[in-house]
Amino acid sequence: MATLDRTPIWNCNWIKDMSFFHLIQATLILLYDNGCLGYLPPNFATFESWYDRINQTYVDRTSITPAMALLLFSLGFTHKPRGLVVICGCYQGLAMNFILAGLIAKTAHKDFPRVVALDIDGAAIERAHANSQSLGLSFVEFFHDDARSWCAKNSESISLLYLDLDDPYRGKADYVTIFNLVRSEISPGGLLLAHDSESPVFTKDLDALKTLIVQSQVFSHINSFPVDQAGLLVAIKSTSADPLLRCPRSLPNHLNLSPVSQRLPHAE
Numbered sequence: 001m002a003t004l005d006r007t008p009i010w011n012c013n014w015i016k017d018m019s020f021f022h023l024i025q026a027t028l029i030l031l032y033d034n035g036c037l038g039y040l041p042p043n044f045a046t047f048e049s050w051y052d053r054i055n056q057t058y059v060d061r062t063s064i065t066p067a068m069a070l071l072l073f074s075l076g077f078t079h080k081p082r083g084l085v086v087i088c089g090c091y092q093g094l095a096m097n098f099i100l101a102g103l104i105a106k107t108a109h110k111d112f113p114r115v116v117a118l119d120i121d122g123a124a125i126e127r128a129h130a131n132s133q134s135l136g137l138s139f140v141e142f143f144h145d146d147a148r149s150w151c152a153k154n155s156e157s158i159s160l161l162y163l164d165l166d167d168p169y170r171g172k173a174d175y176v177t178i179f180n181l182v183r184s185e186i187s188p189g190g191l192l193l194a195h196d197s198e199s200p201v202f203t204k205d206l207d208a209l210k211t212l213i214v215q216s217q218v219f220s221h222i223n224s225f226p227v228d229q230a231g232l233l234v235a236i237k238s239t240s241a242d243p244l245l246r247c248p249r250s251l252p253n254h255l256n257l258s259p260v261s262q263r264l265p266h267a268e
C-alpha cells in the first residue's frame, strides 16, 4: 500500500510564485484531480458577486477576512454534499454563509443540503437567522444549543463539518471533543474545516485535533491553509476510490493555470 505523503501543499515549490487567487484554485484543482472534491473551483466573478451581497448584509464585523471568505466559498463550491452540513459556532453566520453561497452557486445546483447551525449565544443565533433570511438562505436550521450536546445526539451522516467555537476558558478544546463525537458520522469525501489553525493562541488545541485526525487514518488530505493570520485546517475523509492523496513534487503537466478560466465553472 502507498504511504501518505504529508508535505503541505503550500510548501510545494510549484505553488510559490502564483497569485493568491490562483494559489487557492491550484490547490483545489489538485484536490479535484485526485478525486477528493466534487467540482472544480469557481471563477472570481462568481465569488465577487456573493462577497458584495454577504458583506452588505452584516452589521458586525468578525475575524473572517476576504481571503478566508474566498477559501470558504471555494470549498463550498467544490464540495458535493452527501449528508448534513454542520456549523459549530456560527455566531452571526458570516463564515457559514460563504460556505453555503459556494454550495448553491453551482449552475447545476438542484438540492439544498440539510444545514444545521449551532451557537450557544442566543442573540448571535437570532442575528444569524435574520442574515440568512436576507440572503435567501432560509433553508438553514438554527439551534441555540451547545454544539457538544447536539453532536452527541446526532446520528445522521455529516458531509461538511465547520468548527469555529471558542470558549473563554476552554479555548478551542471543544474541536477535539466534537471531532471525537462525530468522526464516524463524517461521510467518505466529507470535509472537516477548522478555523484558527494558524493562530498561535490556539496551537495546542489545533495540534491535538491534527494528531487525532492523522491517527484516525481515514482522512486522505490534511492541510492548514495560511490564507490569513487565523488560517483554516482542511481535512478530507478518504473515499474507497481514493484512499490516499500524494502531493506531487513538481507542477503536474495537467495543472496549467492559464486555461483555468476556460475550465470554470465546471459543475455537473
Ligand SMILES: C[S@@+](CC[C@H](N)C(=O)[O-])C[C@H]1O[C@@H](n2cnc3c(N)ncnc32)[C@H](O)[C@@H]1O
Residues within 6 Å of the ligand: 062, 063, 064, 088, 089, 090, 091, 092, 093, 094, 095, 096, 118, 119, 120, 121, 124, 145, 146, 147, 148, 164, 165, 166, 167, 174
Ligand atoms: C469565533 S466565534 C464564531 C465566528 C463565526 N464562525 C463567524 O463566521 O463569524 C465563536 C462562537 O462559538 C460559540 N460557542 C462557543 N462555545 C460553544 C459551544 N460549546 N457550542 C456552541 N457554540 C459555542 C460562541 O458563542 C461564538 O459565537
